[in-house]
Amino acid sequence: MGLNIETDFGQTPLSEEEKEDLIISTISNKQELDEFEQINIESAVEWSMKQVFKMEQIVSVSFILKLHKRMFGQTWKWAGKFRQSNKNLGIDKYQIPQELTKMIDDCQYWIENNIYLQDEIAIRLKHRLVSIHPFANGNGRHSRLYADILISHGFKRKIFSWGQSSFTSRGEAREKYLSAVRKADKGDIQALVKFARL
Ligand SMILES: Nc1ncnc2c1ncn2[C@@H]1O[C@H](COP(=O)(O)OP(=O)(O)O)[C@@H](O)[C@H]1O
Numbered sequence: 001m002g003l004n005i006e007t008d009f010g011q012t013p014l015s016e017e018e019k020e021d022l023i024i025s026t027i028s029n030k031q032e033l034d035e036f037e038q039i040n041i042e043s044a045v046e047w048s049m050k051q052v053f054k055m056e057q058i059v060s061v062s063f064i065l066k067l068h069k070r071m072f073g074q075t076w077k078w079a080g081k082f083r084q085s086n087k088n089l090g091i092d093k094y095q096i097p098q099e100l101t102k103m104i105d106d107c108q109y110w111i112e113n114n115i116y117l118q119d120e121i122a123i124r125l126k127h128r129l130v131s132i133h134p135f136a137n138g139n140g141r142h143s144r145l146y147a148d149i150l151i152s153h154g155f156k157r158k159i160f161s162w163g164q165s166s167f168t169s170r171g172e173a174r175e176k177y178l179s180a181v182r183k184a185d186k187g188d189i190q191a192l193v194k195f196a197r198l
């Protein structure tokens, strides 16, 4: 049986090919998939907490790929790989590697020259990353964990609260988050910086 998953507003739908790429082929509905992904993500969070990452290591394209693989590699075959299809969100698939490299170069410059406050650097990077949308799915969750690792390992500050809620499904917190994300799309990053510390 094919995987029957509905896509919520503000989510990336999977192509039929991408849906075929489940590691555990017995997953058949959205709830099972959510649970499986959540266990996978928790193992990535645990792994990240046991590691010591230097800033140079975190601010790299290879780390971005490695983290996605850790978060989704027990669930999806395309984990840690650039998406091969275009989505309703994100840039054209062919531009992903070069835009990520530019993003990393810019971020290194922000850090070296203290262009923004530390929280703002992490949130700007998170928003740029999710706007590029490098992966078939999981871009939102990946970009938030990536920002958490950057702020805690790189800048040695407390991880973000992200509105203190799990907002992968519909609800007030998700609305607040997406509204801040859309302000960031228009160049106003402060609402997302604030949301991240609510
Ligand atoms: N207008 C937007 N601009 C930038 N990012 C967005 C926008 N709308 C949604 N997003 C981000 O994309 C994510 C959805 O992408 P997806 O790959 O499905 O991630 P996930 O599966 O982790 O939710 C949202 O959680 C949000 O972080």
Ligand SMILES: [Mg+2]
Pocket: 011, 012, 137, 138, 139
């Ligand atoms: Mg999704």
